[in-house]
């Protein structure tokens with residue numbers, strides 16, 4: 638593929654991606670396609686590479702039925718989507734610079750050796766306490782974690798679009814009610830994770846509205 642073909646593919650993918658509001662329940666996304674979509678999530682970037690996410694593929698019909706009354710933005714997805722995924726974000730307990738989870742990431746995953754590992758932890762401490770100023774506020778801290786899960790969400794949307802799979806990003810639900818259900822169903826450990834967003838995949842059963850966006854000149858400014 639030459640450079641011009643790459644440009645066209647990117648623009649076509651983003652122009653054609655849209656939020657699916659009605660799924661054909663008889664059509665299933667293939668395992669091969671879903672695996673690629675999940676890889677797009679796994680390979681997403683995160684601050685200091687802490688990968689503060691977890692993805693729950695909800696195949697359980699009882700859980701879906703319990704989510705319906707408290708997830709107004711997920712009605713179409715819960716009814717007919719092929720794959721329904723809940724994105725969880727790590728809590729401050731895991732993301733604070735001296736946690737067991739940070740040690741696991743920096744040692745077992747990133748293979749940083751001492752003294753570099755210690756230096757990176759100190760950098761993370763300073764970043765969280767003095768730059769982001771999130772260390773003393775659990776809500777701000779968790780929000781920092783959630784922000785990063787949205788990068789994986791976006792990459793999943795784009796990967797799906799490239800594969801011709803329709804998708805729906807979602808935050809239209811009552812967070813406390815959904816968390817309570819997930820806790821009761823033993824799929825959420827609230828000490829370590831909180832709810833970030835949801836995303837569904839499948840194939841549409843109706844046409845969607847044409848895409849609307851503000852002009853580039855309204856959102857982009859060059860500062861010389």
Ligand SMILES: Cc1cc2nc3c(=O)[nH]c(=O)nc-3n(C[C@H](O)[C@H](O)[C@H](O)COP(=O)(O)O)c2cc1C
Pocket residue numbers: 654655656657658709710711805806807808809810848849
């Ligand atoms: C973070 C986020 C949350 C959203 N929540 C919902 C939702 O709960 N239900 C829904 O049907 N659409 C939801 N949307 C879809 C938006 O309404 C949609 O992206 C927007 O109107 C632009 O349309 P497009 O995606 O078709 O280009 C959400 C989108 C984003 C990015």
